[in-house]
Amino acid sequence: xxxxxxRAVARxxxxxxxxxxxxxxxxxxxxxxxxxxxxxxYFNETLGKYGYTLVQAGTRVLGWDNAxxxxxxxxxxxxxxxxxxxxxxxxxxxxxxxxxEQVRHExxxxxx
Numbered sequence: 001x002x003x004x005x006x007r008a009v010a011r012x013x014x015x016x017x018x019x020x021x022x023x024x025x026x027x028x029x030x031x032x033x034x035x036x037x038x039x040x041x042y043f044n045e046t047l048g049k050y051g052y053t054l055v056q057a058g059t060r061v062l063g064w065d066n067a068x069x070x071x072x073x074x075x076x077x078x079x080x081x082x083x084x085x086x087x088x089x090x091x092x093x094x095x096x097x098x099x100x101e102q103v104r105h106e107x108x109x110x111x112x
Contacts, residue, residue, distance in 0.1 A: 005043040008096040012041075016104050018111050035111060037061070039103075043096055050094065052103050054110070062110060064090050064103060083110075 009029050013019050021032035028042040035056070042051040051065040063081040070079050073089045080090040092099040 005045070005096040008100040009041055011097075012100045012104050016108065018108065033107075033111065037111070039107065041100070048094060050092075050096070050099065052099070054107060062106065064092055064099070066092070066094060080106075 018033040023030040031039040054062040066077040068077045075089040
């Protein structure tokens with residue numbers, strides 16, 4: 001699935017007009033986006049963990065992950081951290097191909 005994750009990242013880069021630079025940081029991908037944002041993409045197939053985080057000026061703006069720290073949410077453990085601090089269930093599933101497409105749509109809407 002690591003190759004699946006890399007393919008999903010490549011699709012994200014190819015289809016997101018906001019990407020200005022790409023950095024492979026070995027354990028994660030960092031995408032620089034317009035407006036001074038960057039997006040960190042982390043996926044660990046062995047542990048079944050992921051984290052996708054939109055950051056600006058050192059502060060998380062949006063973040064999706066499956067850390068098991070919000071057990072009361074629907075679709076547990078998949079959740080999203082919103083800009084206002086709210087934590088909500090997310091539509092992510094742990095499948096990078098599906099998930100990065102969802103993340104791209106949300107980020108594009110946020111940056112529009």
